[in-house]
Amino acid sequence: SQQGEEDPQALSIQEGENATMNCSYKTSINNLQWYRQNSGRGLVHLILIRSNEREKHSGRLRVTLDTSKKSSSLLITASRAADTASYFCATDETGFQKLVFGTGTRLLVSP
Amino acid sequence: DGGITQSPKYLFRKEGQNVTLSCEQNLNHDAMYWYRQDPGQGLRLIYYSQIVNDFQKGDIAEGYSVSREKKESFPLTVTSAQKNPTAFYLCASGTGRVDGYTFGSGTRLTVV
Numbered sequence: 001s002q003q004g005e006e007d008p009q010a011l012s013i014q015e016g017e018n019a020t021m022n023c024s025y026k027t028s029i030n031n032l033q034w035y036r037q038n039s040g041r042g043l044v045h046l047i048l049i050r051s052n053e054r055e056k057h058s059g060r061l062r063v064t065l066d067t068s069k070k071s072s073s074l075l076i077t078a079s080r081a082a083d084t085a086s087y088f089c090a091t092d093e094t095g096f097q098k099l100v101f102g103t104g105t106r107l108l109v110s111p
Numbered sequence: 112d113g114g115i116t117q118s119p120k121y122l123f124r125k126e127g128q129n130v131t132l133s134c135e136q137n138l139n140h141d142a143m144y145w146y147r148q149d150p151g152q153g154l155r156l157i158y159y160s161q162i163v164n165d166f167q168k169g170d171i172a173e174g175y176s177v178s179r180e181k182k183e184s185f186p187l188t189v190t191s192a193q194k195n196p197t198a199f200y201l202c203a204s205g206t207g208r209v210d211g212y213t214f215g216s217g218t219r220l221t222v223v
Contacts, residue, residue, distance in 0.1 A: 033211050045211030092207050099207045101154040
């Protein structure tokens with residue numbers, strides 16, 4: 001299985017701004033998930049969107065999924081310094097029983 | 112509180128030595144996974160297990176071995192055949208179908 005690609009690789013913004021990161025993948029999926037990783041720590045699950053859903057919200061997070069383009073985006077609104085972390089997308093590929101993770105976007109939110 | 116515990120947090124391996132990383136969960140999950148993360152990189156799957164006494168190779172299984180004798184435990188052995196073992200190792204559990212995976216806090220392995 002091949003990793004998804006995330007874009008941009010790194011993103012630097014000011015507190016209060018919105019952050020958008022994108023994920024592209026190559027195969028048919030059951031769902032797509034986003035995770036956050038603080039430096040040197042394990043990953044934390046943020047949100048899951050199923051293949052038949054187009055948009056999902058959770059607090060300041062908004063995720064979209066376009067299965068025709070095999071792409072997803074994660075929007076974090078009104079960013080805070082505490083949002084500084086790496087963000088990974090992961091796909092639950094049809095026919096498999098494991099997640100495939102993307103390469104990640106490093107987000108830096110400056111006060 | 113339910114969760115996954117990985118130990119040790121830091122591990123040093125000498126050349127030619129086998130080392131075992133521990134992963135224990137009390138979430139009652141059937142499925143468990145081991146990932147490897149290199150600096151600035153994504154996660155690559157080493158091994159996974161959907162049920163006790165059964166496991167499958169992931170994308171980079173060479174030089175690693177696992178066992179799944181108990182539902183709660185999924186230890187990973189990094190053998191001397193793994194020529195570049197320095198990395199951050201993450202254990203996870205869950206189905207990934209409803210709530211996503213729960214991850215441990217990781218073990219950082221360094222060859223000395």
